[in-house]
Amino acid sequence: MSGIWRGAGRRLFAHSGAVIALCIIAALVAMALIGPWFSSNRIDTLDWAHVAAVPGMAHAHWFGTDRLGRDLYVRTLAGARVSLAVGVVASAVSLSVGLCYGAVAGYVGGRTDLLMMRLIEILGGLPLIFFIIFLTVIFGRSELLLFLAIGAVGWLTMARIVRGQTLSIRRQEYIEAAIASGAGTARILCVHVLPNVIGAVIVYATLTVPQIILFESFLSFLGLGIQEPHASLGTLIAEGAGEMEAAPWILLVPGIFLALLLLCLNIFGDGLRDAFDAKEH
Amino acid sequence: MIRYFLKRLAGAIPTLMVIVTLTFFLVRVAPGGPFDQEQTLPPEIMANLQSAYGLDQPVWVQYARYLRALAHGDFGPSFKYKDFTVTELIGQGLPVTLELGTIALGLALGLGIPIGTFAALHHNSAADYAAMSLAVLGLAIPSFVVLPFLGLYFGIHLHWLPVAGWEPGSIRDLVLPVIALTLPPLAYIARLTRGSMLEVLSSHFIRTAIAKGLPLHAVILRHALRPALMPVAGFLAPAVASIMTGSLVVESIAGLPGVGRYLVQGALNRDYTLVMGMVIIYSTALIGMGLIVDLLYAWLDPRIRYRG
Numbered sequence: 395m396s397g398i399w400r401g402a403g404r405r406l407f408a409h410s411g412a413v414i415a416l417c418i419i420a421a422l423v424a425m426a427l428i429g430p431w432f433s434s435n436r437i438d439t440l441d442w443a444h445v446a447a448v449p450g451m452a453h454a455h456w457f458g459t460d461r462l463g464r465d466l467y468v469r470t471l472a473g474a475r476v477s478l479a480v481g482v483v484a485s486a487v488s489l490s491v492g493l494c495y496g497a498v499a500g501y502v503g504g505r506t507d508l509l510m511m512r513l514i515e516i517l518g519g520l521p522l523i524f525f526i527i528f529l530t531v532i533f534g535r536s537e538l539l540l541f542l543a544i545g546a547v548g549w550l551t552m553a554r555i556v557r558g559q560t561l562s563i564r565r566q567e568y569i570e571a572a573i574a575s576g577a578g579t580a581r582i583l584c585v586h587v588l589p590n591v592i593g594a595v596i597v598y599a600t601l602t603v604p605q606i607i608l609f610e611s612f613l614s615f616l617g618l619g620i621q622e623p624h625a626s627l628g629t630l631i632a633e634g635a636g637e638m639e640a641a642p643w644i645l646l647v648p649g650i651f652l653a654l655l656l657l658c659l660n661i662f663g664d665g666l667r668d669a670f671d672a673k674e675h
Numbered sequence: 676m677i678r679y680f681l682k683r684l685a686g687a688i689p690t691l692m693v694i695v696t697l698t699f700f701l702v703r704v705a706p707g708g709p710f711d712q713e714q715t716l717p718p719e720i721m722a723n724l725q726s727a728y729g730l731d732q733p734v735w736v737q738y739a740r741y742l743r744a745l746a747h748g749d750f751g752p753s754f755k756y757k758d759f760t761v762t763e764l765i766g767q768g769l770p771v772t773l774e775l776g777t778i779a780l781g782l783a784l785g786l787g788i789p790i791g792t793f794a795a796l797h798h799n800s801a802a803d804y805a806a807m808s809l810a811v812l813g814l815a816i817p818s819f820v821v822l823p824f825l826g827l828y829f830g831i832h833l834h835w836l837p838v839a840g841w842e843p844g845s846i847r848d849l850v851l852p853v854i855a856l857t858l859p860p861l862a863y864i865a866r867l868t869r870g871s872m873l874e875v876l877s878s879h880f881i882r883t884a885i886a887k888g889l890p891l892h893a894v895i896l897r898h899a900l901r902p903a904l905m906p907v908a909g910f911l912a913p914a915v916a917s918i919m920t921g922s923l924v925v926e927s928i929a930g931l932p933g934v935g936r937y938l939v940q941g942a943l944n945r946d947y948t949l950v951m952g953m954v955i956i957y958s959t960a961l962i963g964m965g966l967i968v969d970l971l972y973a974w975l976d977p978r979i980r981y982r983g
Contacts, residue, residue, distance in 0.1 A: 525698075616924065618939070628819075638831065649823065656815040656816060657812060
């Protein structure tokens with residue numbers, strides 16, 4: 395077990411792209427978490443002396459300001475904080491639901507498995523993205539709902555992956571040994587099955603986070619996600635896209651931040667998958 | 676083959692019914708109605724409006740009526756765009772969305788498969804790395820970031836192409852939206868093709884084909900491509916879904932008069948019939964693509980034909 399992890403770790407760190415991506419992610423996350431503290435501006439401070447100020451060192455707003463004189467640096471970082479929070483929480487939701495569902499389906503097997511997988515197939519065939527658009531439009535724009543709705547989309551694939559892994563684990567001798575020594579289904583699932591599928595789960599989860607951040611920005615871009623005066627990267631980009639002829643930096647600052655974040659998360663996720671995928675080595 | 680297709684088709688109809696039913700009741704349990712305005716209407720007028728659109732009936736009756744009209748191909752009148760039927764509204768916008776989407780899907784396939792094959796043939800070369808780095812880039816950066824960036828550079832900085840706007844028949848208006856819409860599925864298809872092509876190229880029958888002296892292009896085209904395209908075929912339905920959702924934002928950024936705006940606007944306005952129409956159009960497109968994928972699978976892999 396630990397051998398697999400050490401090997402994966404070594405392969406991951408041999409993958410220079412993934413390491414660089416991880417460093418950039420760490421820097422971006424740190425900036426989003428503590429960056430706003432180092433600025434005297436707040437996300438809703440209006441500086442009427444510097445409306446739509448060009449980025450530069452001449453004034454207090456190094457990354458410029460928007461139409462209302464709000465500091466873009468602080469707004470982008472605060473927006474990134476929201477986007478990251480949604481990404482992590484919604485991934486955690488989809489991860490835990492998918493993990494439980496997939497483990498039960500794979501371990502119990504038989505008719506239960508057939509039914510549970512049939513349900514996933516049906517849900518997968520539905521245009522879920524449209525349902526989420528509805529749900530957010532219809533039942534107000536609560537952030538809790540946003541988390542749940544986005545998380546609800548990701549769990550289908552997760553459940554499939556976990557089920558596949560569980561199916562192969564179920565036939566292992568240590569499971570047989572556990573059954574023979576009288577362990578109950580719940581105990582076997584928690585103690586023997588879940589720890590052994592966690593590798594695949596982590597890999598998929600790291601690839602889920604950027605997807606969810608992208609999806610949240612997409613909803614916010616459409617005006618369905620985070621509401622004023624709060625901002626996520628999606629709302630900031632939507633704002634910037636409307637102003638890009640006169641003040642392109644309002645688009646560029648959050649746009650580049652989001653692009654860089656998603657790019658690094660994807661590269662890191664790919665590196666992690668390659669590191670765990672023994673087939674390639 | 677025909678039996679197989681009919682079986683799949685029969686499976687698709689209940690799915691569509693579930694979607695129609697779910698949407699119908701979802702939009703109706705939502706708070707607010709299509710005739711809510713800033714100032715409340717006098718109750719008599721409200722009652723008249725409600726009865727004119729059949730909203731005073733029990734919801735089951737409304738559902739039955741809607742289904743009956745739908746069976747005759749009638750999506751009903753729009754609640755918000757007065758004097759327009761949903762069929763007219765969608766009929767005006769759909770050609771634009773369809774044009775945008777088909778070009779994007781065609782380009783994604785037409786470029787993605789050759790790029791992926793090329794990368795697989797030159798495995799671990801500089802070209803392979805370059806193609807796959809670009810693929811990660813295309814995959815990671817959403818179209819609503821790509822399109823404004825493209826507009827900023829090619830539209831505002833270089834003045835080559837219009838940033839937004841639409842004249843019927845103008846190709847220049849479509850260039851940037853199409854690029855933004857094509858990149859994500861293009862990147863994904865290139866990656867999928869490369870991965871499966873690598874796997875196929877290392878298999879025994881390819882080694883045999885090369886050993887008996889077939890030229891490389893014949894090996895690729897006649898032997899390797901077909902099995903290597905299986906995962907790409909599987910991605911077609913998600914690709915269509917991604918292009919459809921992408922077109923929601925791309926149309927709004929580029930100011931194209933497609934149907935994308937009706938989905939969000941319709942839901943915000945509680946324009947019940949318009950939302951229903953959009954969901955039916957989108958789901959039918961998705962399910963239809965799923966059927967095409969099933970057929971493609973059967974064509975690409977004969978084993979499926981006999982099992983199904």
